[in-house]
Each structure stands twice: as structure tokens, then as C-alpha cells.
Amino acid sequence: VWSKHQVKKFEDNEGFQQRFIGHVETTLARSLYNCDDLAAYEATSLSVRDNLIINWNATQQRITARDPKRVYYLSLEFLMGRALDNALINMEVEKPDGKGMESSRALVSKSLDDLGFRLEDVLEKEPDAALGNGGLGRLAACFVDSMATQNIPAWGYGLRYEYGIFAQKIIDGYQVETPDYWLNFGDPWEIERNEIHVPVTFYGYVDRPSGDTSTLAPSEWIGGERVLAVAYDFPVPGYKTSTVNNLRLWKAKPTTEFDFAKFNSGDYKNSVDQQQRAESITAVLYPNDNFNQGKELRLKQQYFWCAASLHDIIRRFKKSHKPWSEFPEQVAIQLNDTHPTLAVVELQRILVDMEKLDWHAAWDIVVKTFSYTNHTVMQEALEKWPVGLFGKLLPRHLEIIYDVNWFFLKEVEKKFPKDLGLLGRVSIIEEASPERQIRMAFLAIVGSHKVNGVAELHSELIKTTIFQDFVKVYGEKKFTNVTNGITPRRWLKQANPKLAELIGQAIDDPDENYLLDMSRLTELAKKADDPDFQEKWDKVKAANKVQLADLIRDINNGVDIIDREHINNTLFDIQVKRIHEYKRQQMNIFGVIYRYLAIKRLLKEGASIKEVAKKYPRKASIFGGKSAPGYYMAKLIIKLINSVAEVVNNDKEIQDLLKVVFIPDYNVSKAEIIIPASDLSEHISTAGTEASGTSNMKFVMNGGLIIGTVDGANVEITREIGEDNIFLFGNLSENVEELRYNHQFHEAEMPTELDVVLKCIESGKFCPDNASEFRPLTDSIKQHGDYYLVSDDFESYLATQELVDEVYHGQRQEWIKKSILSVANVGFFSSDRCIEEYSETIWNVEPVKPEE
Ligand code: 26Y
Secondary structure (H helix, E strand, O other): HHHHHOOOOOOOHHHHHHHHHHHHHHHOOOHHHHHHHHHHHHHHHHHHHHHHHHHHHHHHHHHHOOOOEEEEOOOOOOEEOOHHHHHHOEEEEOOOOOEEEEEEHHHHHHHHOOOOHHHHHHHHOOOOOEEEOOHHHHHHHHHHHHHOOOOOOOOEEEEEEOOOOOOEEEEOOEEEOOOOOOOOOOOOEEEEEEEEEEEEEEEOOOEOOOOOOOOOOOOOOEOEEEEEEEEEEEEHHHHHHHHEEEEEEEEEEEEEOOOOHHHHHHHHHHHHHHHHHHHHHHOOOOOOOOOOOEEEEEEEEHHHHHHHHHHHHHHHHHHOOOOOOHHHHHHHEEEOOOOHHHHHHHHHHHHHHHHHOOOOOOOOHHHHHHHEEOOOOHHHOEEEEHHHHHHHHOOHHHHHHHHHHHHHHHHHHHHHHOOOHHHHHHEEOOOOOOOOOOEHHHHHHHOEEEEEEOOOHHHHHHHOOOHHHHHHHOOHHHEEOOOOOOOOOHHHHHHHHHOOOOOOHHHOOOOOHHOHHHHHHHHHHHHOOOHHHHHHHHHHHHHHHHHHHHHHHHOOOOOOOOHHHHHOOOEEEEEEEEOOOOOOHHHHHHHHHHEEEEEEEHHHHHOOOHHHHHHHOOEEEEOOOOOOOOOOHHHHHHHHHHHHHHHHOOOOHHHHOEEEEOOOOOOOOHHHHHHHHHOOOOOOOOOOOOOOOOOHHHHHHOOOOOEEEEEOHHHHHHHOOOHHHHHHEEHHHHHHHHHHHHHHHHOOOOOOHHHHHHHHHHOOOOOOOOOOOEEEEEHHOOOOOOOOOHHHHHHHHHHHHHHHHHHHOOOOOOOHHHHHHHHHOOOHHHHHHHHHHHHHHHHHOOOOOOOO
């Protein structure tokens, strides 16, 4: 009887339109006649969501029935971007001829057309879900996509920030931050689950009811402040599968409990205020990328999220009535950096204090459950918490950390009896002044069975630098590598549909199944020398460059910066990523200044513009990226880029040979336009500082070539695509320490090229009103030890850029061949491969496939 009443998915034009109109008229309470693009976006999303929810339910039921081991990916950041286009691509409907399935995108596009809407315009109405800073957050988003695609029973857990990463405006060349209130119109993709709410406690004190004084005995934490975590679920559809996984984000709400003590004392206002403060926990994403600030509210966010997520995970585990010893066979929890490390402590607390397990039995379960991914070796990004602040907020957790440390150090002492230095170095508690600090990375290592870096070089580096002593203690096997990857669905199919289609034709896979097995791209290599194919390939790139030129024109109030006539003859040289000194956007803009001055000098010496163009052919230098609001140097770099753009773009004498563009508010949806349009992209971090990088993979997947240092995943990209197809330069990571040392103790030795550039900046050429504006940037190189080694790499950077020009302008066919061969060999960097590696070597989980 019930099956008759089952909700049905829409399967054809008519079915979609019925749903769409239904949502317009009832859910949105509008009529089709006053339905604008925004309402059309909402109604389309709700219609598509209906289908996803049906598959979501089926997926969850299947998993509950089979009860396999599940993966939980804990990340404070999920940089999802837009959901609608991705859902349309991933979700399948039956083909009109009834022979098999196809993506629902064409169907929905056609249906919307009939109703008088253009899908492109409707898609544009969706705000980005920008709940992340950069690489780490986007990696989490790619991973949930791949886990769903591979039918891995996996949930993501994070926070539902009211404000995502700020929107960046550029005013007079300076970054200005404005709040990203992304939920303004409500979010059709979220499912509010008011019935799933978890109380979370802070502050208070610890009691031991048994009278036992040992902190190892079950204890009771009598909390002070209490808030509720309410679940919001976001469906995560896989590609060419009916699996729909879940991303659960928590929102903080006041408890309905009322503080009667305060109320009765007449302090009604205060008691309401305190409740309102609850919501501030999930109000805003911290906008720091790779920089630790140690704010109390951030620690509160972390505990709030870990406590709610673990509670949820344990509730689900308990449904299967298995003994606690089997918890690690049922649950794998991945820590995305140290941000969720409190979950380790919380699980130990639950097992010991609430479930009354023996300390050591509990700890054994904890370690088998968790694994930790490190994303950086830079000291300033490593999380540490002062014990004072920590103990006030989480008194019982502090006790547990001390005990974990005590047993750990005892183990170390047994292995290395006389090494007092070692004990101090590996202690989870750092004896620092003015105060002791908890080293979260060390806690994460001790509390996990596996620790991984995110690219081979990085994984080697963590073993020889920050975690060296832990390799001594635990041996090599605990430390492993899983090189990052990206989802080819979003970063090839969605961002670059023309290239995806051309590839499908070329390798005889019109249904684009290669997006599930990117090793099949190697078949493209056969076509690398085929002039017809090269021409088609080049045409796709040219069309994508036109789209980017359109975006740049719109940013510039409708005025073109890049000469339309010469787009396919202008090298698009792009660096888009968070602004950070270690990523060296300053070196890039110095290179631009050098080029500008060189062009000017040749002209002055009487060369014709044609002659100049031989040496310095057309180039557009394109930048984008946000700076942390409090990062002074990064903000100054943004200002310098904009100031240089102002001078260069308005210099009539150089006749469009060089253009400089800063694209404001770089985000996921802008990346989807920018990345497919690149000829060359820059990944030029000081060797040893960029753990992996993931945009490098995205650019290569879209047929762009790379100029880069021997750093992060650039190393493996080189190995996969071949060293002829990448422009590497600069010093190697093994020499960085010595080079830095030299800078500290010797007079700065400036290469003449750099000297010319720095002097020009210091002359006030780019800031006539305030000639010393950029002094901190030039001083950091000349006076303060050039920590990021710009002076050491500048000459080889310039030389390599000259080589780039020669190949792009002088041997275009060679260039295109390199581009094709790169894409042919980029398959390794699919995040599907990452998820396979995590599943096999760290999580020990298997797919749960939907029945065919
Ligand atoms: C301490 C806290 C404020 C903090 C917040 C955000 C620390 C770090 C971060 C973000 C780090 C991050 O995005 N790291 C990047 O991770 C990518 C994915 O693994 C790498 O590709 C990239 O090299 C690394 O910088």
C-alpha cells in the first residue's frame, strides 16, 4: 500500500516542469508570471533536491541495512562553491530513447528553455557556499565528491557558518573586506534537522564522584555554559551513481533551558544576552589561511563541532549493538589538519567517564579510530593552545591531555631511557614562557594510527623536520603519503565543458566515462601531433580566454583591458590563490615590473614596437586572491599589484604589449572561469613551503602549462607529465636552510635585475603620492633577510619566463603539444585516486554499491 504513495523523482521534461511549477507556486508562493531568475534558481534547485533526497534516503537505508565500516571526514572548512550545476551533471536521468542513462543537465536546460529561462542565467544566481579559506577547504569539498562517486559510506562533518570567507572588494587598490552573508535568501540545498540537536557544554569544573583522586578514574564534568548543536544536512551526489552522501554542518543555538538563577535575581536581560551569545559560535569562519591566532572563540568552535559530531557518530554506532572493542572496525575518523584534534580527547572522555571503560582499553580504541592529515610545515600555522585558556574552557579535557602525555612520555622513556632532551621535544605540552602550550599536532600524532602528508616531498619533509622525533619514537610506518587530488567532475566537466567534450570525442568515449577513470586520458597522447586535433584544442582554449576576457571587462565597468583582437596571441599568465609571502606573488609582480622597464628601455633606445614585441611578446599578467584581513604584508602586495596595473595599463607607449589585471574576490565560481583560460599559471612558492598545492593540478587538467618551483605536488606533476612539459626553476628545498642562513649573516647580494626593480619601486613610480608606501616589501628583501628567497630565485625565474615566451610565441605547435600531453597524463591527480588510497591504506573501508 505504502509503495503506491512513494515520492517519485522527475524523469522527463514534463515531470521536471511540474515539480518546478509546484515549487514556484507553493514553496515560493509566487506565480510563474512573476518568477525571476532568482526564483527560477530556487525552484530548479528544490526540484533537483527532491530527486537527490530520494536517492539520499535510499543510500542511508542501504548503509544502515548493510552496516559497513563508515568514514567520517572532520573538517572546519568545506569550500563547496555552487551546488546546482554540479548536481545536474552528477544526477542521471533515463535517456529519451530509453537506452540507458544520461546527465540531467540537458533535460533541465531544455525544460527551463520551454518555460522561458536560460539555464546559464539561472545558475549564475546561486551564491557560492564559501565555508573555507583555500586549499584545505577545497580539498575537503573534492574529497566528499569523490567519496560519493566511489560509493564509500562517508559523511563530512563541519560547521554551518552564517558568514563564509569575506567578499573582497578592491578600493583604490586596497583590499576591503565585506561580510559574506550567503544565507540571505535562504539556501535551497540545506535540510534543517531541528530534531537532531546535541547539547554541548563549556567551562565549569571536574568532580570525581567515586572520591578517587586519580584523573584516570571516571570523572564528571559539571559544565557551565550550555548550547545546542542543530544539524543541517547537505546532499552530496556522486557522478554516475545513485549514491548520495551527507555533509552535516552544525549550527549553534541557545538551549531552551532558561537561567532561572539570573532571571529570579531580576537579571532577565543578562540571561537573554547569554543565550544570544550561543549563536556567535557558528557566526563566522576565521579568515586565516596557514596562520594560527589562538583565539578563544575558535577553540569554542572546535569543541562545539567535535562534541556534536562524535555524539552523532556514537549514536549511530550504538544502533548496531556491537561491543566498544569493535568501534574501530565500524568507524574511521579523518582529521583534516589539527583543527578537529579535540575529537580525540572527547572520545577518550566519553569512553572513560560515561561508558566506564578502562583508560588503556579506551585509548586503544581511540588510536585505532583516528588518523591525521598534516597540511603544512610552517611554524606559524601550527596550532597551539595556552593551557590556561584551554583549562578554563575544557577542564576535563585538559586533565585527559596531561594523562595521555604522561603515558606517552613513559613509553618514550622506556624506549630511550637517557634521552631527556627527546622527552622535552616530543612532549604534547610545550614548556614555553610566559605559559605552557598544548601542541595540537603532537596530540594528533599520538592519538592517531596514521599520519599523512599531502604530497611526496611534503610527506618526506614532515618526517625530517617538524615530526622527526616522532619517527624515532614510532618508526617510519606510522607516517605515510597521500598526494592530493581534485575532482575532474567540477574541475574539468563543469568548468570546461568544451574541453571535456573534445576529450570524449578524441578517446571515443562520448558518454564521458573517463571522468571516472582518468587513466584513460593517456589515449590522448596519440593525438598530440595531429595538426587538426591541435587546432581544435587551441580553439577551445581561445574560447575560454574570451570568457575570461568578458569577466575582466565586466569587472572593469564594461571596458576591455585585454585587446580583443589579439586574445589568441596574448599569453594569459595567471596566479590565483591566497595571498601569502611564501607563495611569492611579490616575485611575480617584480617580474612584471622588470618586463615593463625592459620594454620601456628598448623603446627609449629607439627600437620599434615590432622589434620590442619580438623580445617581449603580448602578455596578460592576471592575479587573484584574498589576504587574511590582519596580514599587513599580503595586503601591501595586493596594493602593489593594483598600482603596477594602473601604471602599465595606462601607458600608451607600450601599446598593449603588457597588461596587468587583479581580479577581485577570487572564489570557486570565478576559478571555474579563470582556470580553463590559462596558458600559463604560476606555482612559485619558496621550495619546501607549499605542502602540495591543488590549483596546479586544476590548471594542468585544463591544458594550461605551469611555471613553478620544485615544491609540493609540482614534483609529482613533473614526473607524471614529463619534464619537457613544465617550466621549473629556482633553488631546491634542501638548500633553503643554508640560503636563509647566508642572508642573515652576509650583506644582501642583489642580482642586478632585482636591484633595478626594487629601486624603481622605491623611486615612487607606482605610488607618487606616498613614495615610501612599498618600503616594507623592498625592505623585507634588502634589510630583513629575504626569508622567502626572492633574491635567490629571481634570475632563474626571469630566464624561465623568457623561455616560456619563446615557446608560446615562437613554437606554438610545440606549446599545444605540451598542453595535450599534460592533460593526457594528469589522471593521477583525480581525487578518486586519493580516496582509493585513503580507503585502502588508512581507513580500511569498502564501497557500498547501489543495486544495479
Ligand atoms: C591554524 C589555522 C588558523 C589554520 C587555518 C587554515 C591553519 C591552516 C589553514 C589552511 C591551510 C591550507 O589551506 N593548507 C593548504 O592545504 C592544501 C591541501 O592539502 C595544500 O595543497 C596547500 O599546499 C596547503 O597550503
